[in-house]
Amino acid sequence: MTDNDTLQRAIVRSDASIRTVMARLDRNRIKLGLVLDEGGRLLRTVTDGDIRRALLGGALLDDAISCLPPQRAVTVPEKTAPAQLLQEMDRHGVNALVVTDAAGEPVDLVDRGMLSGAILLSPPHMGGGEAAHVQQAFDDNWVAPAGPNLDAFEKRLAVLSTREHAVAVSSGTAGLHLAMRALNLPRGARVYVSDLTFVGSVQPLLYERLEPVLIDAEPGTWNMSPGALRRQIEADAASDRKGAAILLVHLYGQSANVGEILTIAEEHGLPLVEDAAESLGAVYDNRPSGAHGVISVYSFNGNKIITTSSGGALVTDDPKIAERARYLATQGRDPVEHYQHGTIAYNYRMSNILAGVGLGQLDVLSDRVAARRAIFERYKAGLSDLPGIAFQEDSPRSLGNRWLTSIEFDPNRLAIHPYQIMRKLRQGGIETRPGWKPLHMQPLCHGFAFAPHSEKVTVSAAHFQRALCLPTGSNLTVAEQDRIIAAVRSILTENLV
Ligand SMILES: Cc1ncc(COP(=O)(O)O)c(C=O)c1O
Structure with missing residues (x-):
């Protein structure tokens, strides 16, 4: 049996009741339930139509599906071309097919919508556990940018990234902005940043009137070229325009050459910030992507590998940086009874509701x-x-x-x-x-x-x-x-x- 998610959700027990099968098809929004024998081979399929006809014929919701009239599943072999799949559906008058391997075991389900409907680049993919955490936020009335979901989400992110601290915020861009502020770079400071990236990497530098120095990619990985970085840093040092930090992007989820870039950063005393917006779950040197720089930032935008609809997080081992990021993310309120503020700051905290979505997403x-x-x-x-x-x-x-x-x-x-x-x-x-x-x-x-x-x-x-x-x-x-x-x-x- 494959680990195909859709397929797993479609499998029903042969002694299940009509009610259970209907609920399963409905919950998973699938058109076909699969009944397998003990060897994993397909016995039959069950559709909404089969159930409707059985109910109209007098079956009860709590009757077992074995009472449905026998029906031969329409199957196709693996690697059947899309056009042929549509032809098979038309020929049998069905809207879904089971793909089986040479041994007759199901390996995939195909429905008409998949073959003709739009396929999106990188849509959100909920795991199923998110709604319970969101409901908890409503039940507890923690409908605020603070609360138990947020605390738990940050703790789990810190563990996941092997960092001491995580600060969850409203977007990856906000996280990068806080990272730049937390480094206390002077206005006009030069920051070496990957050239091949989404604009969200560089906007925060511009908010702070920092000067981006754009470093090309290397062939093959398309991530920051260590050679170009070294040459630029050395040229800047020779002309008295020493840079202040490196902002390293992990493009499309593949880690940059962190080892070489860290060596250059250390040689020149430059803090490394990782823009790990795209690379949560990647691994570099047996450690999670985002575990290497002074600060790293993840994005949970709707198109990312996991999402909170929009959101981000800053992770670091430095307690002062974490504290400063939290302070700047909550309007920079001084620790006194009244509302006192001494610095420009932001309203960047993640909501406790969205952190609930994040908790469900971390599970998957x-x-x-x-x-x-x-x-x-x-x-x-x-x-x-x-x-x-x-x-x-x-x-x-x-x-x-x-x-x-x-x-x-x-x-x-x-x-x-x-x-x-x-x-x-x-x-x-x-x-x-x-x-x-x-x-x-x-x-x-x-x-x-x-x-x-x-x-x-x-x-x-x-x-x-x-x-x-x-x-x-x-x-x-x-x-x-x-x-x-x-x-x-x-x-x-x-x-x-
Ligand atoms: C490399 C990179 N940096 C920064 C961002 C900004 O993240 P967000 O959209 O959460 O603000 C993104 C993604 O959107 C990104 O891909």
């Missing part, structure tokens, strides 16, 4: 990481034989969470631009997105220094021109992955040069 983090890694491997197995395709590599000593699978298409091997691929896929109901536009190409960052990987190569700009991110939601079914692979293959094979 390892499943979500496993699912995204499996999706990456499936894309790789299904596409990497095509010429002109490159997948993001993991840094040495690391294992990424594969939050997004980004592919680079080589314009010398393919006569089609990534945006044309994106539009064609969109017509087939598949959402993809371009790779991040590098900061040095953003109007917002016009005029800031940029250190390319080498004199001849700018990795981030090439990535932007070549890359697309494929759907990687952890609730993506195997059939949906196959549909995406088939669509990409067909577009590329028609456009080989």
